[in-house]
Amino acid sequence: MVGQAVVALAGVTKRYANGTLAVRGVDLVVGQGDFVSLLGPSGCGKSTVLRMMAGLIPPSSGRIEMAGGSATGDVGFVFQEPTLAPWSNALRNVMLPLRLAGVAKAEAEQRAAAALASVGLAGFEKSYPRGLSGGMKMRVSIARALVTKPRLLLMDEPFAALDEITRHKLNNDLLTLWEAERFTAIFVTHSVFESVYLSRRIVVMAARPGRVVEDLPVDAPYPRGEVFRTSADYAAHCRDISAALTRAME
Known part of the structure; x- marks a missing residue:
């Protein structure tokens, strides 16, 4: 409903x-x-x-x-292109919004790993964008948007x-x-x-x-x-x- x-x-x-x-x-x-x-x-x-x-x-x-106002943490955005940092692996890409929000590294890693698992990418935490298919890169992008629980x-x-x-x-x-x-x-x-x-x-x-x-x-x-x-x-x-x-x- x-x-x-x-x-x-x-x-x-x-x-x-x-x-x-x-x-x-x-x-x-x-x-x-x-x-x-x-x-x-x-x-x-x-x-x-x-x-x-x-x-x-x-x-x-x-x-x-x-x-509830305009708090940006309440909004996740997925662009047409995955816009992943090529120098970071999947886990660090998903951690980024949490780290920018001041979340401690250990907690950010745990939440990012759970977000990747939720989009079917458990086991790909250390993979870099260059090694991922287009669909997998988009999954990382979705995980990054959802990791803050918008x-x-x-x-x-x-x-x-x-x-x-x-x-x-x-x-x-x-x-x-x-x-x-x-x-x-x-x-x-x-x-x-x-x-x-x-x-x-x-x-x-x-x-x-x-x-x-x-x-x-x-x-x-x-x-x-x-x-x-x-x-x-x-x-x-x-x-x-x-x-x-x-x-x-x-």
Whole structure:
């Protein structure tokens, strides 16, 4: 069940210094434990909205309210690329946010090892990014985002560059983590199929200036798996979301 609001956007607009109006008048409320996908064409401001939620860039106008204030420790962010330090092994990469927060080394090592195990990388603590596959590097990135136990996890097309088999596996693993940890997830994607598989809600955005045009529920129960992915219900949801995306692009 979805609880009280974790993040709320009211009339949020972002205009960059070069004059580009990226998003205009975005209203969005995401509740505790929800899984929401932001779906829309390239350049519609999905990543801009995510970065404003994370406090990485400020809105030009409007309000962004976080439950309990704006403590950055309550927010984890997974970028499109894993952005791992090549000179550090997996364990030290995951430890980084804890060490920056002043957590003692021994505790940080223990928590980082547990986070790696939670994403299926137990035994790879001493591996360096150059020795990991694309999917494994993304798992390290997810572990690093989750190691602080954030209330809100923001994910900016994290699986877009991966092959379909790896992407499906990581979708399944992400849902397993979400169901176990009960964080709130906001997931940016271009994929109708991925958004339907993962989400409780899909927020469809129109092309620049980005704005919310539809907010649609996906009422299929969790846990989800291959039975759902090959079901008539899944296909029907995909058709509905595809139609909404087509309307947004007109």
